[in-house]
Amino acid sequence: MKLIMAVVQDQDSNRLMNALVENNFRATKLATTGGFLKSGNTTFMIGTEDVRVEKALEVIRESCKSREQLMAPVSPMGGNADSYIPYPVEVSVGGATVFVLPIEQFHQF
Amino acid sequence: MKLIMAVVQDQDSNRLMNALVENNFRATKLATTGGFLKSGNTTFMIGTEDVRVEKALEVIRESCKSREQLMAPVSPMGGNADSYIPYPVEVSVGGATVFVLPIEQFHQF
Amino acid sequence: MKLIMAVVQDQDSNRLMNALVENNFRATKLATTGGFLKSGNTTFMIGTEDVRVEKALEVIRESCKSREQLMAPVSPMGGNADSYIPYPVEVSVGGATVFVLPIEQFHQF
Ligand code: NI
Ligand code: NI
Ligand code: NI
Numbered sequence: 472m473k474l475i476m477a478v479v480q481d482q483d484s485n486r487l488m489n490a491l492v493e494n495n496f497r498a499t500k501l502a503t504t505g506g507f508l509k510s511g512n513t514t515f516m517i518g519t520e521d522v523r524v525e526k527a528l529e530v531i532r533e534s535c536k537s538r539e540q541l542m543a544p545v546s547p548m549g550g551n552a553d554s555y556i557p558y559p560v561e562v563s564v565g566g567a568t569v570f571v572l573p574i575e576q577f578h579q580f
Numbered sequence: 581m582k583l584i585m586a587v588v589q590d591q592d593s594n595r596l597m598n599a600l601v602e603n604n605f606r607a608t609k610l611a612t613t614g615g616f617l618k619s620g621n622t623t624f625m626i627g628t629e630d631v632r633v634e635k636a637l638e639v640i641r642e643s644c645k646s647r648e649q650l651m652a653p654v655s656p657m658g659g660n661a662d663s664y665i666p667y668p669v670e671v672s673v674g675g676a677t678v679f680v681l682p683i684e685q686f687h688q689f
Numbered sequence: 690m691k692l693i694m695a696v697v698q699d700q701d702s703n704r705l706m707n708a709l710v711e712n713n714f715r716a717t718k719l720a721t722t723g724g725f726l727k728s729g730n731t732t733f734m735i736g737t738e739d740v741r742v743e744k745a746l747e748v749i750r751e752s753c754k755s756r757e758q759l760m761a762p763v764s765p766m767g768g769n770a771d772s773y774i775p776y777p778v779e780v781s782v783g784g785a786t787v788f789v790l791p792i793e794q795f796h797q798f
Contacts, residue, residue: 581788583694583788583790606786608696608730608732608786610719610720610732611719611720625694625696625732627786627788681790682790682791683788683789683790684691684789684790684791685742685746685787685788685789686787686788686789687746687750687785687786687787687789688784688785688786688787689749689750689753689754689755689783689784689785689787
């Protein structure tokens with residue numbers, strides 16, 4: 472058994488959970504501090520047999536990999552019109568940081 | 581030293597924390613995403629000396645093990661009376677998923 | 690690579706995050722249950738190369754180490770004046786519990 476800890480962006484969290492369930496992985500989500508206030512992270516804990524580690528990594532990469540995304544311009548509210556960009560911009564979203572940890576014992580009660 | 585990560589149901593969380601403290605274990609609880617909305621999980625991080633791992637596992641099993649519980653019928657509000665079950669039903673509650681991890685260093689500052 | 694799990698008091702959390710960023714460490718904060726209700730803990734997950742583990746431990750110790758602090762007396766509200774202590778008292782604050790875990794694989798997607 473291995474324990475996979477994967478830190479992903481909140482916006483990819485549901486897609487990853489669905490993909491894990493579809494592939495019969497069991498995962499627990501840990502909340503991050505400050506998740507209510509800004510675009511935050513979610514940490515997944517995934518317990519898996521050794522032979523399925525590669526598949527789990529593939530599911531994480533496909534659900535969360537860093538990519539460019541067009542962001543619609545947001546009209547400034549009453550504010551600094553100088554900083555207003557009136558066309559969509561490309562921003563980098565997603566990404567995952569993944570740790571695979573050895574386990575000495577695994578139990579289900 | 582070992583680090584035990586135990587994922588348990590919220591409803592068993594207080595009982596487990598009390599049992600751990602009674603047995604001189606030190607634990608930290610990690611919140612789960614969505615814990616406010618549905619019956620969620622709590623993840624305990626428990627640091628313990630190697631010789632006390634078996635005792636910690638026993639405490640977790642006794643506080644959280646999966647068991648049947650009678651659930652009182654809930655009267656449907658305005659709703660679909662067809663799905664109303666007018667007698668208590670047995671539901672499975674509790675359970676714990678436990679990982680015992682090796683530690684290379686342990687420090688208290 | 691190593692994964693460092695550090696449990697620190699909420700009040701030291703911002704100082705630690707700043708010190709980690711200054712020293713080019715990447716960290717994720719995990720929220721604790723009950724953090725809204727009482728002085729709680731924050732758990733930092735820090736992934737680092739083996740050669741920088743000692744530096745990370747030094748940063749954690751300097752930001753969070755247990756120390757004495759003078760606490761201003763709080764006037765009892767309507768309450769038991771017998772228990773009122775009309776001078777500052779020293780309380781112990783801070784402290785960190787730190788686990789250094791081995792990693793089998795580390796990935797960034
Ligand atoms: Ni294994
Ligand atoms: Ni040990
Ligand atoms: Ni290494």
